[in-house]
Amino acid sequence: MSQSYNRGLVEDFGRWKEFSAGMWAWIFHKFTGWVLIGYLFTHIAVLSTSIDGAQGKTTMVGGEELNVYTATLQGLEGLFLIRLLEVGLLAVAVFHILNGLRLLMVDLGVGLEAQDKSFYASLILTGAITVASVPTFLTGVTI
Amino acid sequence: MAERYSSFTPGGTGWFLQRITAAFLVVVLAFHFFLLHFVNHAYEVTFMGTQTRMQNVGYFLTMVLFLITAAFHGVNGVYNALVNQGLEGGRKKAVLAVLTLASVALVAQGIYVALAMRGMI
Amino acid sequence: MSTQQAEPESQEAPDDPAMNGAESPAADEQTGGGMVDDHAEKRAELEGETVHIKVFRYDPEVEGKQEPRFDDFHVPFEKGMTVLDAVMYARDEYDSSLTFRHSCRQAVCGSDAFFVNGKQRLGCKTQISDLEQPVRIEPLPHQEVVKDLVVDMDHFYDQMHTVEPYFQDEDTPATEDLEEQRQTPENREKIKMSSRCIWCGACMSSCNIAAGDNEYLGPAAINKAYKFAMDDREDEQIKEHRLRILEQEHGVWRCQTQFSCTEVCPKDIPLTEHIQELKREAVKKNLKFW
Amino acid sequence: MYEHDVIVVGAGGAGLRAAIAAHEAGADVAMVSKLHPVRSHTGAAEGGINAALQEGDDWELHAYDTMKGSDYLGDAPAVETLAKNSPKETINLEHWGMPFSREEDGTVSQRPFGGLSYPRTTYAGAETGHHLLHTMYEQVVKRGIQVYDEWYVMNLATTDEADPNDRECHGVVAYDVQSGNIEGFKANQGVVLATGGPGQAFDHTTNAVSCTGDGHAMAYRAGAPLEDMEFIQFHPTSLPSTGVLISEGVRGEGGILYNSEGERFMFEHGYANNSGELASRDVVARAELTEVGEGRGVEDEYVHLDMRHLGEERIMDRLENILHLAEDFEGVDGLVEPMPVKPGQHYAMGGIEVDENGQTCVNGLYAAGECACVSVHGGNRLGGNALPELIVFGKRAGRHAAGEDLGDPEIRTGYGDDVEDETETDLPVTPGDAGVDTSGGVAADGGVTADAEGVLERTVETARQRVDRLMDKEDGVQHAEIRAKLQKAMTDYVNVFRTEEGVKKALRLIRECRQEYQDVYVDDPSRTFNTDLQQTIETRNLIDVAETIALGALVRDEFRGAHWRKEHQERKDEEWLKHTLISWDDGEPSIFYRPVILEGENKTYEPKERSY
Ligand SMILES: Cc1cc2nc3c(=O)[nH]c(=O)nc-3n(C[C@H](O)[C@H](O)[C@H](O)COP(=O)(O)OP(=O)(O)OC[C@H]3O[C@@H](n4cnc5c(N)ncnc54)[C@H](O)[C@@H]3O)c2cc1C
């Protein structure tokens, strides 16, 4: 064959504006999945303070003697940034769950015609749940 | 044409387990979130509270299982994603090894933590 | 440099043979899109409604076309005009070097899948009035461009051939001794949609996974295999053999249910559904050993 | 140079079947096709394959129907071969996995079709041709038969003895569309032409853009006569803008034709007082054109086919695909508006003259499918009879080319002692070659070199020179202009209505096209995928083929089958039970006739009036 022209990767991802529901769902699911596994590792790391906690280690927080585990958790929870990240985590988890359910349905061959609608529904529900949870997540924290 | 595929096909198993674990995770993750953010608020968590919950064998076992499935699901997911992106040959094997080690470590550490929470260590 | 004075055949006097495309000097190869545009614009004022199309141009051999570019054409609109009609008009009246595959003009030969306004579509099956203007017409993404709208289809054909796309009987007896095989109408209905594929390649071009993994069989080939695997006339044993091909690493598992294939298929084949069904079949088959 | 035992040119239904057969007969086969096989126009066939499969039906009835449909211009040995072999060949397709529609008991479905005395049209949904084409291509893949796709065959490499019966075809010359390379393909045993119909000779056709009669023209120029070219079938309901076929089913279900005045003209203007819209294809087509001609056409072009009164439910149930066709290709919603329709060229009954084994008078040259004329369709093809022709005669041609003995043919080919010369007709212009563009009749050396390679090399050289000339020429006319003029001439004057004056006009216009073609040039300077070049070569072929259609239409002064002449509106059996043959004769076409064979295996078919 004579020469031909390869439009390369730019063609592939430069076209994001033209992506359809299914592609976005795929990208979001990937992204949220990675965040979640990343979080799982951090989560266990943080919880590891309970090993010391169990041995009765304590630390002084604001003049009070607290179990290390309790102190770490409450210390983190006292940070506004962490609370915000938690809301983010919730959003990520909720989307991953909802879209995960959508994918499970797709795998079972149920409701394939509605695959795009169910993706939009997942997005909207995620948004709604996240917004609704903000008060719960942000109680008792000061900036 | 025949050399395009091998008769040994692990793909299906991984795919299947990813779905099974997902189905399990839906329930447990929802439960977990609900319990620790809405019933008990995260900022109120204390070692005492955690210890009390962990004393319940059912809860303890659920959490361990949660950990194992989540670790498998997450790591398998990452692995599949990388393979789908064209990871091949030696690098693929290396990634698999690293991921397996990481997840085993994660599970081991997690169980250790959970036992500690129960006060068994 | 020649000027583009394309006069389309006059609408008022369709009977005059002399008018038939008589005055259509071809666009100079060097003429950029703008040139064509100016004159066409002028003409558009004179005549009735026109359609503005922007067509991707590339030719490895022709100076000025080696760097891909877009050319603008304004073609007179007629009710019922398809994208293919528009590019054919542009070729016959303005620039005979405009190159694309086409043949049947009725959505059965699968030659003219283009990337039209950001979506894979069959030129002959897309009414131009349904599209936003200017209509941007490009070759299928994720395939190498041979020239203008022509892409290299070899890889697509290779993938189609990989799934052993032919009926496998043990020994078919000589024609003289053949007896008709039976097949239930339900079974025939089951494979009906899958058998409609015209090998246009639109699905493969739309799939991000196929773009990233050259060995991925792709939706069309998997669908082709589905047609055979689900046909009861073939043996159980052969079905298993087919599943083995499909469940290889670059087979069905690669599909991430992005659905773009299903969305672009001009024959409305439920590709994702077929792929998913095959994944389940493969799992079922493997579960038997547990 | 490539070399194979059998070279099949064209990969539609006929070509694929021939290749499989030759392969099964042990030959090393290659297919050379300007389109990838699955792009061939066989894929467009909707209706079905006629085959006497069922108890109660039998091949003799099929043969009888075919003969009657042909208006007694079919050759009995061919017609009977078709009818006898079609059932087995159809079942063979079924064994190759073709997804035929099925009955409750699991047997293949058959439906009634026009002109058939028994419902024997075997179908696979409304896309029989698509399935036939793909099923056979799959078998070609299975057998690993070599396919050179997107190679355009330009010429046959044939020796140039004075008498075509002495000539030998050694292969073909083709150019690779993708790279522009010109190469010879040597055929050690035979070349099978299966290049399909010449529909593009008309400007409004249900045929694909690729149906340019290349095989006809190549064989013609190599010395094989073209037979019965005047018989062209026009379909009364095709969409005006694209020529897409709207199936007879719409009228069958009760669809009505209206003119611009809203009159149901089939009745109101007395074209067919009994059957109305359901009269036979040619009658309806003529009625439509008369309406348009008398100023009662919509936009002076077409008439309306209305099915709205059938109701949405019935339409959705039985004619859903028609809704899609009208919507996709014409932008019309058949539920809310009537559909525009007009007659379109549909099928060529005539073609390259061959015998039952598919062989032409040139040794080693075969033809099958729509480009060939065996003749089974005679003056008029019955719906559902073309697909069986592909599989029955495609197979025979393939086997014979591969050296299998199929017995002596009863049909004779070429100029011989059984033909009758045309003497009377005065032609308005001299037909045939106009000079410069020697697009290659036969390798010119006075029959000195019989050595295959030599012949091939010379033909390749001629082809290269021809392409260079077309490419090097800086200006002149472009083929599109000539093609448009040719198509218009054919549609205006050699269409459904034919008058002596009209056909003569057409011949003059064709002559003009020929002369203009001397000044043709290719504007696209690239060797890569140069469709401009390809179409320019095709246009030359169209000119040759169109000319034979017009010549045939001029000499046959009777009304038979699809051929209607204003001045001669009756069938003349005493004079015209014979085939029209036109031979290129090195650029000076001559016309002769060969009697029809009406004696079948068990009976003689007596011409009867063709009425249904
Ligand atoms: C819309 C429509 C509906 C029809 N419905 C029916 C029906 O229901 N039943 C029925 O029996 N018949 C039907 N027919 C008729 C029938 O389909 C055709 O006669 C038949 O398919 C022709 O097949 P073929 O193999 O001869 O040619 P094609 O299928 O046209 O194939 C021609 C091949 O030749 C190749 N070729 C041509 N020129 C060259 C060249 N120069 N070099 C290399 N390759 C070349 C092409 O690439 C192609 O592969 C229908 C026809 C049409 C148009």
Ligand code: HEM
């Ligand atoms: C709670 C319910 C969950 C559901 C229903 C769910 C569902 C799924 C499904 C179906 C997939 C497969 C996607 C595919 O292969 O196409 C997947 C991928 C993934 N999941 Fe989950 N999951 C859940 C929870 C989690 C958790 C807790 C984690 C983190 C530990 C996680 C991490 C991942 C990762 C990393 C992937 C791979 C993403 C990728 O393809 O790149 N998931 N999930």
Ligand code: SF4
């Ligand atoms: S599956 Fe659909 S989109 Fe894909 S090649 Fe076939 S017809 Fe085209």
Ligand code: F3S
């Ligand atoms: S677009 Fe690709 S990812 Fe699957 S659903 Fe279709 S093959």
Ligand code: FES
């Ligand atoms: S031209 Fe054949 S599919 Fe469009």
